[in-house]
Amino acid sequence: MAQNFRRFLLTKAVYAIITVFLILAFNFLLFRVMPGDVTHIVIPRGASEETRANLTHYYGLDKPKVEQFVIYLEHLFQGQLGQSIDFRKGSEVATILAPFLANTLILVGIGTIVSIVVGIFFGRLTAWRRGKTADRVGSAFFLLFYSMPTFLFGLIIITMVGRYVPAWPISGAFGDEYADMDIWGKIGDRAIHTLLPLAALVVETIAVFSIITRSSLIDVMTEEYMVTAVAKGLKGRDVLHRHAMPNAMLPVVTVVSMNVGWIVSGSIMIEVIFSYQGLGYMTWEAVLGYDYPVLQAVFMLEAVAVVVANFLADLTLFRLDPRVKI
Secondary structure (H helix, E strand, O other): OHHHHHHHHHHHHHHHHHHHHHHHHHHHHHHHHOOOOHHHHHOOOOOOHHHHHHHHHHOOOOOOHHHHHHHHHHHHHOOOOOEOOOOOOOOEHHHHHHHHHHHHHHHHHHHHHHHHHHHHHHHHHHHHOOOOHHHHHHHHHHHHHHHOOHHHHHHHHHHHHHHHOOOOOOOOOOOOOHHHOOHHHHHHHHHHHHHHHHHHHHHHHHHHHHHHHHHHHHHHHOOHHHHHHHHOOOOHHHHHHHHHHHHHHHHHHHHHHHHHHHHHHOOHHHHHHOOOOOHHHHHHHHHHOOOHHHHHHHHHHHHHHHHHHHHHHHHHHHHHOOOOOO
16 A cells, blocks of 8 residues: 555656646746737836847847747746836735735635535535425525626625725725834734635635535435445444545545645636735736736746645545555
8 A cells, every 4th residue: 555655656756846846947938928028118118229129138038949948947046037117117026926826815815725524514415405495505605606707796896895984994905104003913914914805805705615525425315335334323423424425525636636736826807806905906907017027927836826726636535445456
């Protein structure tokens, strides 16, 4: 078993490394085959062609693509992600990313954890009580919020809070006086500003995990070994926890890994609606400003995070399901 796991681990690690390399290559090429010229963004209108040519040489855009790719990899492994050309003009992208990534991890990280725990709990509850009142009410609630557009629910929250609790902040990740607060003041200020976007994010994602868990668990409970467990006289809770849930969790683990991988990408819709300064908000602003270095760094970060999350999910599935093969 241990030898098989080591072989499985090595194989998946090699696949992950190859995938990351391909992602880096695609990320490099994507912003160089897009229409337009980055120098038109950096240089004011009316600049001479000589100035434009000098800037093109400065950025290395006149070099062969292969040489540019090698330079890109060298800079990447040195932690150099380039400089922003619009979002924070002239600033290092790595420096810009840090505070926005921290805000996203607070919002989407907490939201994802809460959604996974609560969603699996309610999905298990409705599946175990299939056809009863709890199942009908819960399923209707999940389907309602699963089908509701994210922006619509966010706007409803903003409208209701703005009307009935006007003193509550409805935008931003923290207040104007955040820098002058002590540690407890900062925690409280962040909590107040994060609560509304967190509610909008959690309600939607809870529905996703609940629906998937319910569907998977219902399929498992129709299997013959479940009937055998009941016939042996096992109690309902023992059947649920020892036989049904371990097998029902297999597809749930895959969905969880995808959502965990996308934590670093933020939630563009939520962050833009609530003006929450996370990576999603940053991505939106970079798109509007044609800030290619920022977009290139964000896309790379998101893609690598998804690959790592799927790698961990493969290892988890190998442990949970002995039928998994290399």
